[in-house]
Amino acid sequence: MHEVRFSGEDILARQLELAEANYRRLHEKGIRSVSVLGAIGSGKTTLVEWAITRLEREGLRVGTIAADSAGDDDHQRFVARGARSVNVNTQDDCHLDAHAVDHALDALPLDALDVLFVENVGNLICPADFPLGTDREMVVISVTEGDDMVRKHPKIFAQTDLVVVNKVDLASAVGVDPQRLVADYAALNPHGKIVLAQAKTGRGMDEVLALLGFPCTNTQW
Amino acid sequence: MHEYAVVDELISSLVPRLETIPGRVTAVFVRKGELRILSAHALESAFEFLAKGTRLEGARLEIEDVAAIVRCAACGYEGPPCRFGDADDHFAIPILSCPRCGGSVTATAGRELCVERVAVADDGVAGGAAEPADP
Numbered sequence: 001m002h003e004v005r006f007s008g009e010d011i012l013a014r015q016l017e018l019a020e021a022n023y024r025r026l027h028e029k030g031i032r033s034v035s036v037l038g039a040i041g042s043g044k045t046t047l048v049e050w051a052i053t054r055l056e057r058e059g060l061r062v063g064t065i066a067a068d069s070a071g072d073d074d075h076q077r078f079v080a081r082g083a084r085s086v087n088v089n090t091q092d093d094c095h096l097d098a099h100a101v102d103h104a105l106d107a108l109p110l111d112a113l114d115v116l117f118v119e120n121v122g123n124l125i126c127p128a129d130f131p132l133g134t135d136r137e138m139v140v141i142s143v144t145e146g147d148d149m150v151r152k153h154p155k156i157f158a159q160t161d162l163v164v165v166n167k168v169d170l171a172s173a174v175g176v177d178p179q180r181l182v183a184d185y186a187a188l189n190p191h192g193k194i195v196l197a198q199a200k201t202g203r204g205m206d207e208v209l210a211l212l213g214f215p216c217t218n219t220q221w
Numbered sequence: 222m223h224e225y226a227v228v229d230e231l232i233s234s235l236v237p238r239l240e241t242i243p244g245r246v247t248a249v250f251v252r253k254g255e256l257r258i259l260s261a262h263a264l265e266s267a268f269e270f271l272a273k274g275t276r277l278e279g280a281r282l283e284i285e286d287v288a289a290i291v292r293c294a295a296c297g298y299e300g301p302p303c304r305f306g307d308a309d310d311h312f313a314i315p316i317l318s319c320p321r322c323g324g325s326v327t328a329t330a331g332r333e334l335c336v337e338r339v340a341v342a343d344d345g346v347a348g349g350a351a352e353p354a355d356p
Contacts, residue, residue, distance in 0.1 A: 004242055005338045011231045011251070012334060095223055128258045129223060129334075154305055154314040155258050188305050190318045191325040 015130060018098035022133025025105060026116065031063070033116040034212055035132050038140035039149075040122030043166035045074045047140055047199040047208070048117045052081040054205065055115055055214060063113040065104045067096045067121050074119060083117075084109055095127040096120050115214070124153055136212050142167040147176040150184040158188045162211055168196045168203070224263035227334070228271050228282075235336055236276050244341035248281045254331040255289055255315065280339070289315040289331030295324035302326065 010016060026033050038044045045066075052062045064085040066075040075087035086104040090096060101118060108116075118134055120127045124141075139160045141149050144167055150157045157163065163185055171178050178196050185194045193211050197204030231251070239246065249268070253259060261284045268282040292299045298321040304313035319326050 001247070001340060001342050002244075003338045003340050004239075006238070006336050008252070008333075008335045008337060009234075010333070010335050011227060011234065014230060014234065093226065095226075097226070125223075125258055127223075129227065155256070158305065158314050158316060159256060188314065188316060190316070190323065 012129065015098050018102055019131040019133035022098055022101050022105065023135075025110070026133065026135075029110045029113070031110065031113050031116050032213065033118065033134035033136070035127075035134040035137040036117060036119045036140060037124070037127050037137060038120075038122065038164075039124050039142070039145055042122070042140045042142040042145065043199045044119050044122065044140045045077055047164065047166065047197070047205070048119055049077055049081050050199050050202055050205050051117065051209060052078060052083045054202075054209060056082055058214075060114040060214075061112055063108050063110075063116045065096075065101060065108075065116070065118045067100070067119060069093075069121060084113060090121055094121060094123050095130050096132060097130045098132050101132045124156055128156060128159070136162065138162040138164060138208070138212070140164045140166055141181070143171045143176040143178055143181075144174050146174075147178070147180040148184075150181050150188065154188055157185055157192075160189065161192045162208075163192065163194045164197050164199075164204070164208055165194060166197050166199050169198045169201075224259055225267045225271065227259060228264060228267035231268070231336065232271055232275055232277060235339075239276050239339070242339075242341060244343055246277055246280045246339050247342050248283050248340040249277065250283045250285065250337045250339065252285050252287050252333045252335050252337050254287045254328075254333040256328060256331040257334050259334070261286075285337070287330055287333050290329045291315075291317060291319070291326035292329050293319035293322060293324045293326045295319065296322040298322070298326075299329065302328075 036044045055062050062083045064078040064083045067088045072087040075085050078085040086107045088100050088104050165181050168178050195204045195207050265282050272278045289302055291302045298319050302315040303320045305316050306313040317326055
């Protein structure tokens with residue numbers, strides 16, 4: 001019996017290289033990019049819809065990659081808002097990966113974009129180990145999932161620096177105290193930012209865009 | 222269950238690196254940082270299943286956990302992070318904040334996921350699905 005040592009290259013090195021290539025490709029085109037992660041039904045799509053409208057009003061051209069297991073519902077919603085969009089069906093995969101994003105970028109008019117939103121499959125856990133190459137990442141949850149959502153997924157939230165708590169208008173109807181989510185997150189991630197929002201009406205959304213580094217008036221761009 | 226995708230990458234990247242190494246692979250030793258969100262049990266099951274028909278069939282996947290180490294840009298601290306939950310709790314979560322000054326930190330260890338070494342039996346049996354030779 002003998003042992004052969006290896007250099008310690010990351011098992012996902014190929015994914016990391018692809019993610020870095022996506023990052024360079026987007027930067028060469030001057031595109032700012034955001035990954036949107038979150039639970040099923042938390043409001044990721046509504047949030048991106050709102051952002052498309054808001055940023056297009058600022059004169060920014062928005063592209064989207066809409067990932068779901070099946071169908072093109074989210075993609076159609078983004079197109080209806082005026083985004084240049086690509087639909088990606090991951091089928092039995094529970095997450096997007098950098099390779100799928102690379103292909104999606106091939107199908108987007110990158111020269112005609114300023115901003116790209118990549119909406120991942122609704123899943124809080126699996127996408128965490130698969131970097132896509134975007135500038136920023138945010139996690140969307142909603143009060144309807146319960147006020148123990150953060151404490152039930154501590155590892156995710158301890159490593160997520162921007163969290164949106166959506167549907168805060170429904171908090172009293174579902175008996176949830178959003179401040180409990182805020183307090184749990186602050187304990188896990190003292191440097192992270194958390195925003196109480198209502199993507200349907202735009203509440204909190206300017207703050208989300210500002211935290212992502214987008215201007216709220218076109219004079220700042 | 223993204224562990225299957227991770228193990229698929231592990232096997233497809235490791236098998237070509239073993240081409241020049243004769244013998245039967247009996248174990249693959251992997252270092253897994255605690256900040257990775259991966260189930261050791263699911264990794265082992267995925268490995269057992271996906272290794273079938275490859276050089277790695279029949280090998281054990283041995284996972285070594287690597288504790289997080291953080292570095293603070295503000296005060297220069299480098300060491301273990303604070304934890305969320307009971308300090309004696311095996312599952313206490315590392316907090317990415319400086320335990321000395323409260324500044325923001327970067328993790329210098331704890332995000333690893335790499336093959337460190339493989340064990341190879343010198344029993345003259347080729348790797349893969351072959352049965353050990355009769356004595």
